[in-house]
Amino acid sequence: MLGSRHPHSSAALLSAVLLLHIQAAVAVNFQVLAPAGPLSAPLGGTVLLPCHLSPALSAQAMQVKWSRVGQDIHVYLPNGSEVQGERTELLRDGIQKGSLALRIWNLTLQDEGRYLCDFQSNNTVGNATLELHVTSSGSDPLLHIGGYDGKQMNVTCLSVGWYPKPKVLWRNGHRERLTPSKEEKISINQDLFDVSSSVVVTEQSAPTLICVIRPGSPGPEKVSAILISHEFFPKVSSWKVGLFLFLSVCVCLLFLPACYLWRVQRAKRKSSNLTTKK
Incomplete structure (x- = not known):
C-alpha cells in the first residue's frame, strides 16, 4: 500500500516546491x-x-x-x-x-x-x-566709479539675479586679493540675490581692477575688469610749482605800485578839488 502511494507523494511534493518557487519569484x-x-x-x-x-x-x-x-x-x-x-x-x-x-x-x-x-x-x-x-546665474558685474576727490575714488561692483547667494571677490592685475572698503551688501528681489561691493583706489593702487562674482553653487564665475588711468590722479610738476610762485610774485610786485599810484592820484584829485572850491 505504501509502495503504491509513493509516486503520488513525490508528485505532490514536487508541486509544492514549484509553487513555493513561483511565490518566491512573485514576491521577490x-x-x-x-x-x-x-x-x-x-x-x-x-x-x-x-x-x-x-x-x-x-x-x-x-x-x-x-x-x-x-x-x-x-x-x-x-x-x-x-x-x-x-x-x-x-x-x-x-x-x-x-x-x-x-x-x-x-x-x-x-x-x-x-x-x-x-x-x-x-x-x-x-x-x-x-x-x-x-x-540662477546673475548678471555680469557692472563696475561704477564714484566718490572721486582727486586723491582717491570708490569703485563699486554690482550684480543682480543670483541664487543661491553669491560671493564678491576683488583682485588687482597681479591676481592679489583686495579688501573691500565696505561690507558686501546683499538684497533680496523676488527671492533672488542682488549684491554690491566697493573698494578704494588711490594713486598707489595697481591700475587694473577685477571684480569676480562666485556663485553659491557649482558653476562658472562671472568677471568684469576696469583699467584706472593715472590721469585720474594728476601729478603737479616742480617747474609748474615754480612758475606759479614766480607769477604770483610778479602779480604782487605789479599790484603794489599800482595801489601806490592810485592812492597818489586820489590824493591829488582831493587837493585839486579843495583848491577849486577856495
Missing part, C-alpha cells in the same frame, strides 16, 4: 535606487529626476509615486493611469526595466528640495530620496 525583493548626490538645474529650466529598481524588474503592475515634503507630485497606478502634476511628466519608456524618471519643466525656486521615489507591489515596498538644487 527589490531596491529602489536614485542618485546619491544632489542634482542642480537652472531656474526656469527642465530637470530629469532618475529612479529605478534593482534588480531591473517590470514596474508596469506597481504603484509608483513621486512626492516632496509629504505631498504627492506625480503618481503612476497599476492600471496604467496617472495622476499628473501641472509641470511634471513620467517617462515610461523604461518601465519594463523598473525605470520611471520624473521630468519637471519651468522650474521655480519652490521646486527645490528633497524628493521621494516610492515603488509598491503587492508584497514589497521600496523607496529612495534625492535632492534637487535650483540655481
Whole structure:
C-alpha cells in the first residue's frame, strides 16, 4: 500500500516546491535606487529626476509615486493611469526595466528640495530620496566709479539675479586679493540675490581692477575688469610749482605800485578839488 502511494507523494511534493518557487519569484525583493548626490538645474529650466529598481524588474503592475515634503507630485497606478502634476511628466519608456524618471519643466525656486521615489507591489515596498538644487546665474558685474576727490575714488561692483547667494571677490592685475572698503551688501528681489561691493583706489593702487562674482553653487564665475588711468590722479610738476610762485610774485610786485599810484592820484584829485572850491 505504501509502495503504491509513493509516486503520488513525490508528485505532490514536487508541486509544492514549484509553487513555493513561483511565490518566491512573485514576491521577490527589490531596491529602489536614485542618485546619491544632489542634482542642480537652472531656474526656469527642465530637470530629469532618475529612479529605478534593482534588480531591473517590470514596474508596469506597481504603484509608483513621486512626492516632496509629504505631498504627492506625480503618481503612476497599476492600471496604467496617472495622476499628473501641472509641470511634471513620467517617462515610461523604461518601465519594463523598473525605470520611471520624473521630468519637471519651468522650474521655480519652490521646486527645490528633497524628493521621494516610492515603488509598491503587492508584497514589497521600496523607496529612495534625492535632492534637487535650483540655481540662477546673475548678471555680469557692472563696475561704477564714484566718490572721486582727486586723491582717491570708490569703485563699486554690482550684480543682480543670483541664487543661491553669491560671493564678491576683488583682485588687482597681479591676481592679489583686495579688501573691500565696505561690507558686501546683499538684497533680496523676488527671492533672488542682488549684491554690491566697493573698494578704494588711490594713486598707489595697481591700475587694473577685477571684480569676480562666485556663485553659491557649482558653476562658472562671472568677471568684469576696469583699467584706472593715472590721469585720474594728476601729478603737479616742480617747474609748474615754480612758475606759479614766480607769477604770483610778479602779480604782487605789479599790484603794489599800482595801489601806490592810485592812492597818489586820489590824493591829488582831493587837493585839486579843495583848491577849486577856495
